[in-house]
Every structure is written in structure tokens, then in C-alpha cells.
Amino acid sequence: MKLLTAAQIREADAYTIQEENMASLELMERAARAFTGWFENKFLPTEEVFVFCGPGNNGGDGLAVARLLHQRKYKVQVFIVGDTAKASEDFKANLERLPEEVQAQTIEEEKDIPELPLIACVVDALFGTGLTRPLTGLYEEVVEQLNNSGACITSIDMPSGLYTDSQTPEGCTIIKADNTISFQLPKLAFFLPQHEEYVGDWQVVPIGLSEQFVSGVETDLYYTSRRDVQQLLKPRRKFSHKGTYGHALLLCGGYGKMGAAVLAARACLRSGVGLLTIQAPSAGYTVLQTAVPEAMTLTDPNRRHLSELPEAIDKFDVIGVGPGIGTEPPTKTAIGQLLATSSHPLVIDADAINIIAGSDRLKEQLPKNKVIFTPHPKEFERLAGKVNNDYERLQRLRDFCQEHQCYITLKGSHTAIGTPSGKVYFNTTGNSGMATGGTGDVLTGVITALVGQQYNLEEACILGVYVHGLAGDLALRTVGDIGMTASDLIDHLPKAFMCLQQPMS
Ligand SMILES: NC(=O)C1=CN([C@@H]2O[C@H](COP(=O)(O)OP(=O)(O)OC[C@H]3O[C@@H](n4cnc5c(N)ncnc54)[C@H](O)[C@@H]3O)[C@@H](O)[C@H]2O)[C@@H](O)CC1
Numbered sequence: 001m002k003l004l005t006a007a008q009i010r011e012a013d014a015y016t017i018q019e020e021n022m023a024s025l026e027l028m029e030r031a032a033r034a035f036t037g038w039f040e041n042k043f044l045p046t047e048e049v050f051v052f053c054g055p056g057n058n059g060g061d062g063l064a065v066a067r068l069l070h071q072r073k074y075k076v077q078v079f080i081v082g083d084t085a086k087a088s089e090d091f092k093a094n095l096e097r098l099p100e101e102v103q104a105q106t107i108e109e110e111k112d113i114p115e116l117p118l119i120a121c122v123v124d125a126l127f128g129t130g131l132t133r134p135l136t137g138l139y140e141e142v143v144e145q146l147n148n149s150g151a152c153i154t155s156i157d158m159p160s161g162l163y164t165d166s167q168t169p170e171g172c173t174i175i176k177a178d179n180t181i182s183f184q185l186p187k188l189a190f191f192l193p194q195h196e197e198y199v200g201d202w203q204v205v206p207i208g209l210s211e212q213f214v215s216g217v218e219t220d221l222y223y224t225s226r227r228d229v230q231q232l233l234k235p236r237r238k239f240s241h242k243g244t245y246g247h248a249l250l251l252c253g254g255y256g257k258m259g260a261a262v263l264a265a266r267a268c269l270r271s272g273v274g275l276l277t278i279q280a281p282s283a284g285y286t287v288l289q290t291a292v293p294e295a296m297t298l299t300d301p302n303r304r305h306l307s308e309l310p311e312a313i314d315k316f317d318v319i320g321v322g323p324g325i326g327t328e329p330p331t332k333t334a335i336g337q338l339l340a341t342s343s344h345p346l347v348i349d350a351d352a353i354n355i356i357a358g359s360d361r362l363k364e365q366l367p368k369n370k371v372i373f374t375p376h377p378k379e380f381e382r383l384a385g386k387v388n389n390d391y392e393r394l395q396r397l398r399d400f401c402q403e404h405q406c407y408i409t410l411k412g413s414h415t416a417i418g419t420p421s422g423k424v425y426f427n428t429t430g431n432s433g434m435a436t437g438g439t440g441d442v443l444t445g446v447i448t449a450l451v452g453q454q455y456n457l458e459e460a461c462i463l464g465v466y467v468h469g470l471a472g473d474l475a476l477r478t479v480g481d482i483g484m485t486a487s488d489l490i491d492h493l494p495k496a497f498m499c500l501q502q503p504m505s
């Protein structure tokens with residue numbers, strides 16, 4: 001699914017209004033109804049609701065929401081910040097439509113800002129996607145007081161003060177929402193970790209923006225939906241055999257880190273690969289043969305770390321390398337040989353990333369359109385350099401992928417997948433239970449298996465990251481977030497693939 005900029009969303013609004021031959025006020029009413037529907041499921045009518053409205057259409061939404069909540073028997077108070085004489089037309093129309101029983105006060109100076117009860121339910125409708133500059137003056141004061149009030153804050157469309165798709169200047173005041181209910185499409189800002197305390201839990205509610213407009217709009221930013229991913233999934237063929245689904249090689253494990261190889265290998269096998277060979281330091285032989293009997297095991301002449309590539313490396317369809325391998329000099333040499341000689345795709349993780357990050361020569365040797373890197377943010381920084389904020393990191397991701405013609409899954413709460421053509425896909429599955437050692441090794445195994453099954457590298461990244469997160473979401477239901485381990489993810493991979501095979505209702 002596409003992510004749109006604030007400017008594109010404005011165009012989508014205007015296009016929809018024209019296409020459906022309706023008044024903009026009607027689209028605002030749809031938005032308010034969609035928001036209210038979510039609100040009713042979340043808060044009981046016994047709640048007293050305080051709606052803070054700015055002078056634009058976001059404030060107009062707030063007024064319409066106040067009216068709808070009043071109709072549904074909530075006790076509502078409205079506070080308008082700013083000069084209503086300069087307000088948008090749809091704001092004014094909704095102010096007219098506000099029933100007399102709903103108290104509406106204008107905040108004209110600091111002393112007008114209300115003292116809220118201890119546990120207050122606040123709707124933030126100060127600014128949405130129309131924000132063009134940092135909050136100042138009375139707006140800033142209101143937001144600071146709301147943030148300090150301990151109220152439960154629900155933002156309409158955007159947390160007020162947060163820029164939709166670019167860096168909000170340092171030190172600016174931004175609403176810290178508990179929930180953000182956004183219209184039709186999530187906004188880029190929601191996917192960036194630096195905005196966690198502002199956006200809170202976000203959800204999207206549909207308001208029927210023109211599908212024709214959205215499908216024609218140009219963007220290179222996407223987020224993955226269940227539907228997108230299901231379309232990628234290939235059925236297994238009746239007359240297929242293990243050779244049909246690829247022979248993967250994993251170069252993983254080291255002394256004291258043989259578990260990384262076990263996790264990657266088990267995940268690879270649970271993701272549909274036809275055949276799996278693991279090459280590990282010889283100390284791992286018994287461990288691997290016992291823990292992963294389905295895989296063939298080759299041993300490195302070195303007992304403790306990777307020092308050689310297997311013979312006839314070209315017989316493998318894909319090579320996953322990195323988890324647990326360390327950065328000893330012979331291992332570095334072996335990684336150099338791998339980059340120079342392998343004609344098949346490589347999934348490069350963990351210490352293999354660190355080794356390449358430390359050598360400009362190796363970076364230059366990266367085979368084009370054949371490499372998937374799976375770094376966490378620290379590994380990414382080593383590979384691509386330091387950045388000052390999440391927007392710079394995103395730009396660095398695109399630049400690196402384009403320069404080196406590679407794919408990168410930059411792991412995190414919303415893993416960002418960069419492609420050689422400059423596209424970025426944000427993942428939408430997964431949870432904080434997955435923030436535990438070994439889950440990255442599992443991802444290496446999953447993506448390696450998918451490349452082995454002839455998914456192209458872009459598909460393997462999108463599907464692999466999504467199914468890995470979905471396994472985490474399914475594990476959440478059975479083991480919860482605190483007790484979740486990387487092995488739980490592996491155990492839930494089959495169910496995750498089964499979920500994707502089921503048609504969507
Ligand atoms: N355009 C439409 O038809 C629809 C708009 N909707 C709502 O409208 C919002 C966008 O509305 P607007 O474009 O009116 O913008 P906002 O309501 O977000 O902002 C209002 C105006 O305030 C001014 N402004 C920006 N930054 C400011 C600052 N820091 N201090 C003071 N003034 C500032 C700008 O001139 C801006 O246009 C969306 O987020 C959504 O909530 C929805 O009702 C759906 C339909």
C-alpha cells in the first residue's frame with residue numbers, strides 16, 4: 001500500500017470531493033463519523049470528553065466529532081484555540097452546527113486554558129496534516145498543559161505539532177497522544193521510532209478517499225498490508241519434490257554461538273526450503289546434527305570459527321551468512337572470498353555485516369542485485385554511517401541500496417525494506433515480545449528459505465519480514481510478550497504461513 005505525503009493527501013481529498021460531486025463538508029462528516037465509530041468502541045458514554053480544536057479542518061473534524069459524541073450521550077466540552085474569524089469554512093460550518101448544549105469556549109489567553117480533572121479524556125483536534133510550522137504561543141502552551149495533565153489523549157489524524165512527512169525541528173512542542181486515529185492511510189511519521197511518544201498506538205479508519213487517485217499517485221514509500229503479502233505467496237505444486245524448493249546453505253555459528261546457527265536453520269526449514277546444508281565450525285557438529293536433524297552439516301576445519309567456504313559452493317541456490325560467525329581474521333578472508341566468487345544470492349546478517357562494514361574494499365566488491373542485508377540499526381550505522389535522526393536514516397537507507405544495488409531490511413518495530421530502485425516498504429507485523437536475542441537469526445533463516453524457493457529478492461524481503469512478524473503476533477497470543485523467545489517465533493512460523501494461505505474475508 002502506498003504512503004502519501006501531506007500534499008498528496010490534500011490532493012486526494014480534493015480529487016475525491018470532485019469525483020463524488022460532494023461538498024468538502026460531507027468528507028469532513030465522513031471523517032468525523034469514522035473517528036467517532038472508533039471512539040465509541042474505546043470509551044464509554046460515561047466519559048466526559050474535552051475536545052481541543054484548532055482553526056483549520058482538523059479543528060473542524062473536532063467540532064463535528066463533538067456534535068456526534070453529544071448525540072451519542074457523551075458529555076462533551078469544546079475548547080477552541082485561535083481566532084475563529086480566520087478559521088476554515090468547514091470549521092465555521094461545523095461551529096454553527098454545534099448544539100447549544102455543548103459548551104464551547106474560546107481560549108484567547110493563557111488563563112483560559114482549563115484545568116482538567118485528574119483522569120480526563122481529551123480529543124486533540126488542534127492541527128493535522130496542514131501543520132506547516134512549529135507550534136508557538138498559545139498553541140504551544142495548550143499542548144504543554146495537555147501533555148502534563150495526565151489526560152488520556154486521542155489525536156485526530158495526527159498528533160498536533162508533529163510534521164506528517166519531514167523532520168519536526170528540534171525542541172518543538174508536540175502532543176503526546178495515547179492513540180492517533182488517522183484517516184484512510186497511515187502517515188510516514190508513524191513508522192519512525194523517534195515518534196513513539198507522540199503517536200502512541202495508531203490506527204487507520206477509512207473515509208473513502210478515491211482509489212483511482214491513490215492508485216495513480218507516484219511515490220516510492222509503501223507499507224505492507226496482508227493483502228499485498230498474500231498476493232506474493234506461491235502455492236506448492238503437486239508434482240514438486242525437494243529439488244523444486246531450492247538448496248540453501250547457511251554459514252553460521254561459532255564457539256559459544258552455535259545457537260544462532262540452530263535458530264537460523266530451524267527457521268529456514270520451517271519456511272519451506274527444499275534442502276538445507278549448514279557449514280559451521282567443527283565444535284558445532286554434534287549440536288547441529290542433534291538439534292536440526294533435517295539439515296546436512298558440513299564442518300569447517302577450524303573448531304571455533306568460520307575459516308573456509310565449502311567446495312562447489314555454486315551448487316547452492318542461496319547462501320545465508322552471518323549469525324554467530326564472529327570477526328576473526330580467517331572469517332574476514334572467507335567473507336571476502338564469498339563476495340568475490342558466489343554467483344548466487346546472499347543473505348548477509350550480523351557479523352558478516354560488521355565485517356563488510358569495516359572494509360571499503362568489500363563494500364565495493366558487493367555483487368550487484370544479489371545481496372540482502374538484514375541489519376539492526378547499530379549494524380546499519382556501521383555499514384552506512386552515523387545519522388542524526390530517523391529521516392536521515394531513511395535517506396541513507398535509500399542511498400546505500402541505490403549505490404550498491406542491494407536490498408536492506410533495516411530491522412525494528414516497523415522494519416524498513418530498501419530496494420535498489422530507491423523504494424522503501426515499511427512492515428506492519430511484529431511486536432515488542434520479539435525484542436529478544438536470536439529473533440534476527442530467525443529472520444535470516446526465513447529470508448534465505450524464500451530466496452531458495454525462487455522468490456525474487458524484493459519479494460523475499462517483504463514476505464519474509466511480514467511472516468516473521470506475523471509469527472511473533474501469533475506467539476503473542478499463546479506466550480505473551482514478556483516470555484517470548486526466538487524459538488517461539490520458529491514454532492509459530494507454520495501457523496503464520498497457513499494464515500497467509502487463507503483467503504481474506
Ligand atoms: N481537506 C479535507 O477535505 C479534509 C480534511 N480533513 C482534516 O483536515 C486536516 C487538514 O486540515 P487543514 O489543511 O485545514 O490543516 P490543519 O487543520 O492541520 O491546520 C490548519 C491551518 O493552520 C495553519 N497552521 C499551520 N501550522 C500552524 C502553526 N504552527 N500555528 C498556527 N497555524 C498553523 C495553516 O495555515 C493550516 O492550513 C486533516 O488532518 C484532517 O484532520 C478531514 O476532515 C477529511 C477531509
Ligand SMILES: Nc1ncnc2c1ncn2[C@@H]1O[C@H](COP(=O)(O)OP(=O)(O)O)[C@@H](O)[C@H]1O
Binds near residue numbers: 376413432433438442
Ligand atoms: N519492538 C519490536 N517490535 C517489533 N519487532 C521487533 C521489536 N524489537 C525487535 N523486533 C524484531 O526482532 C528482530 C531482532 O533482530 P536482531 O536485533 O538482529 O536480534 P538478534 O541479533 O538477537 O537475533 C528483528 O526482526 C526486529 O524487527
Ligand SMILES: [K+]
Binds near residue numbers: 125126155160
Ligand atoms: K490533531
